[in-house]
Amino acid sequence: MTAAACAAVSMFVGLTLPPRRVLLPPTEDGTIAGVLHVHTSRSDGRSGPAEIAAAASRAGLTFVVLTDHGEATRIPDPPTYYSGVLCLDGLELSTEGGHLVVLDMPAAPQLIWGPAETVAEQVRRLGAFVIVAHPDSPKAELRWQAWDAPYDGVEWINPDTSWRVRAQAGWRQRFALLEALLHYPFRPAETIAGLLTGSDETLTQWLAVAKKRRVVGLAGVDAHAKLALRNSDPGDNRWSIPLPSYEALFRTLSVHVTLEQPLSGDAAADARLVLRAIRGGHLYTAVDGIASPPFFTFTATHAGGTADQGDEFDAGGPVTLRVRSNAPAGFTTIVWRNTEILATERSRDVTVEAPEGPAVYRVEIRAGEAYGGMSWLLSNPIYVRARN
Template identity: 35%
Template sequence: MTRRRALRVLILVVALGLGLAAFRVARWRPLPLVGELPRDGYVRVPGVVHVHTTLSDGAATPEEVIAAAREAGLRFVVITDHNNLEAKKWEGYHDGVLVLVGTEISTTAGHVLGLGIPDPVFRFSGDARDALDDVRDLGGVAFAAHPTSPRPDFRWTGWDLPGPWGMEVMNGDTEWRGSARWKLARTLALYPLNHEYAVLESWTAPTDALARWDEVLARRPAAGIVGTDAHGRIPVRKDEALRFPSYTTLFRLASNHVLLNRDLTLDAAVDSPALVRALAVGRSYVGLDALAPANGFSFTATLPGDAPARPWSMGDVVPPEPGLRLRAGGRLPAHARLTLRRDGRSIAEAEGALDVEAQGPGVYRVEVRVPGRDLPW
């Protein structure tokens, strides 16, 4: 075989391999689920928190953000433009999607999300403790945004500030910034073939954020959420940006699944406070829906002989009585592995479902992982 012919064969083989890989990416879909839907009496309401619009540094108008949330199948979206609540005029229901408006406050210790607050008659001072106090005094709930960002000026440094405030245990901006450059290049190449798969492959595991959360939980209750941090654009130069990834793609990637005692009523005056309260106390969980739909997960606690309509669940404070059973499972990806953590340390693992007795007082949480994936589901 001549050298030229060998080169042609090599090019053909490489092209065939790339073609098969592209076909596989284009055909990739979220993982199928196994198991039964939970019968714990809670309604799960999926939505996203931490979204920017053209009222600050986002690429989409509030109307376009709402349309993207509807297209992604969400039931609520929380707009949090930088240091303003100008999107308040869009609060309420829009064709079945509930819009809540908060803000992302720039402070001396990092950024703070303020949810469930009215538009104040004053400007936030920029002091971190003042911002946390202001959000509380306005009747809202605060979350530290992108607390473990690779960008030093984005990181949260106010870990010793008094609560109550929660934190983003996963953040859309942080997870892609922590990725290797070759992964980001691959994401750009794969994005036209499969939006969700491409962005999902660029995200890194939130190991540092989860460790920080455990440290905070050791001192006091603190809710954890996923912050989408959607801008719909990536800056390239000072006055130039790529319109990528789309809001719909980011909204389909990961969401907060809020547990409510009853379904939304379609009355914003009733539903908005209910969602904010649930997020504030941690009655929700983070689901990586692009990997597999996460609306069928359950984590409950019951006492022997008890058969309540609604057992204790995420965000509840439970009396540490003998025989307390902790159960986790539901509709999960096949071969999903559940890890039960007490005060940050793994105490039990199982495939498909967990059913164990609590090991005394502590903070219990569950992580679910799928074989071959670093990111928790």
Template identity: 30%
Template sequence: MTLEKESSFLTIPGAIHIHTTYSDGTGTVPEVAAAARRAGLRWIVITDHDDLRAKAEEGWYDGVAVLAGYEITPERNHYLVCGLDEVVSNELAPADYVRLVAEKGGLGFVAHPDERVTNEHTRPFRWDDWSLRGFTGIELWNYMSEWIERYTRRMRYVNYFFPQLVVRGPTAETLAWWDLLATEGWRPTGIVGADVHAVRVRAWGRVWEVFPYEQVFRTLTNYLVVEQPLEAAFSEASRQILNALRRGRVIMANRTWGEAASTHFVALLPDGSRATVGDTVSLGSQIVLDFRAPARGHITLYRNGQVLVRNRWARRLRHVVREPGHYRVEVRRWGQLWILTNHIHVE
């Protein structure tokens, strides 16, 4: 196999952070699964507020693997949990539920850590203690919280009809925290969250659905990077999905700016083998980082949070690694964040 051949990794699109009728969403589990299928997703993780009733409805729905977790939802410090059969109490301190979820073998993601809502519609639900450690990952970018944050009376019509104009990307603080944790050795998985509720509001004499499930599912997407397609047996597929989330095998994209299914970020090793996002490779030999996007954009390679290389309006970026560090890529189109990879760790 030459190095120019297609990478052997597959990307499988899905979404996490979804509310159904078991909490404050408006769709049932089968309805949400159907919306996911129409939006081209292959897996979703339902996360109702402190509620795991969706667990009884887990399974394959016409090609979409539906997993159930939940969102630990105190006043602040929301925490997405999956891979557990029981609900951990929202009355514990964040340090305690982070530790308990890990001890029980579950995955935990800090939800919308940098939400700063200041308008009259909602309160900020940000994560207070950024010195806490021990979680699986961070929801770097949350569609609803960013939308609500930018919702003002003057801008509300623009926000409603053109949400793509106000959904820009994770905050610099969130990205810096994620990069710092990588350098500290924690290496949390970065994910994007839909946080979709499909809230219905009454206005101007009719009922409007504020972001139907399908519409949100066509935006922030987590592509799992795996060697094998999802297994037909649901328990196996579920294990593959959780395993990829745990290992940082995720490429994030806002599909508003283009499909991102064939995005690849790999480390090419001299023996012809490849590593990808979430993996650790050692710098004993020459390593080439190879990033490819399905369409042109402004590509930036970061090392430990610092800009290392920029390729303007390109589909590809290659870089010979000279230093250890935590490497990730961002791609922008028309000034908007399109693709954001997890780190490849070089020791």
């Protein structure tokens, strides 16, 4: 490449780089940060748990949920701390109608395979927490087909799905992927964040079920740190590129979990705390590649007390919703009631009097115009149920 061409490429990259993430003052909202849906060299990931935990530690995370492809008959590894990061061993399980991320499950007595509904029922019967993985993937065998199945959670955003969507969306989106390859070495987390795509269909399906029962919404980073150039055995990285890295993905997306009590350093006890919080939906997702670290609380005050994300209470009497955050200037806080917007404000402190009656309330904070108005933060719902 000539000097002139190099200069032209450098100028193009410099002019088109995504905005730097907004570095927010360190704050504490009582949560711990972690990621779910991470693959190791046991299946199609690049590294082992210790190396992954080191990357998570550099990214400021407290826990990582490892979810290798495999059989439900495998005995899960016990919770372990590496580099100060709690590593939990889960599983990504294939079905005839999509994939499931399975947490907190003992080894199954026999192989589990079949229709999505059947597989979900079987693993839940074993006590597992079942998450629909990459439900809106454009790849047919990855896309979820069974929205009436008994799952417990939904990945509302997944970077693997995002790049697949862009790769199939025409030349402009493919050009955006090419741009991303040029931008990645300079601003990796910001570049990945700029490629993220949400799905209205997934949100609609999630909320339709949430009207009937609790369903946890969260991000799956789907981290492999391995762009494979050809098929290879687990642990064989010779024909692969380490993109995007674990650390880059861990700096892009995170879930922030509210625990019943502080971590003790005992891996088994701490794992129970984290899993109980995930099961309860006591968490929100943040796109850290846009702004970090986040501060966020979402509560509903009613006649019986105060409810937080994931909580349910009976309808009856007034309900006051309050949102507090450290959203940067220009970001918009949206309070949703079912599928309708209840309030929209550019404020860090929002209070809304909710109409009476059953409803599912959630909060979304959207980034400013420089980020295309994409979601920066998404809460889990607070559920107001009809009296029995």
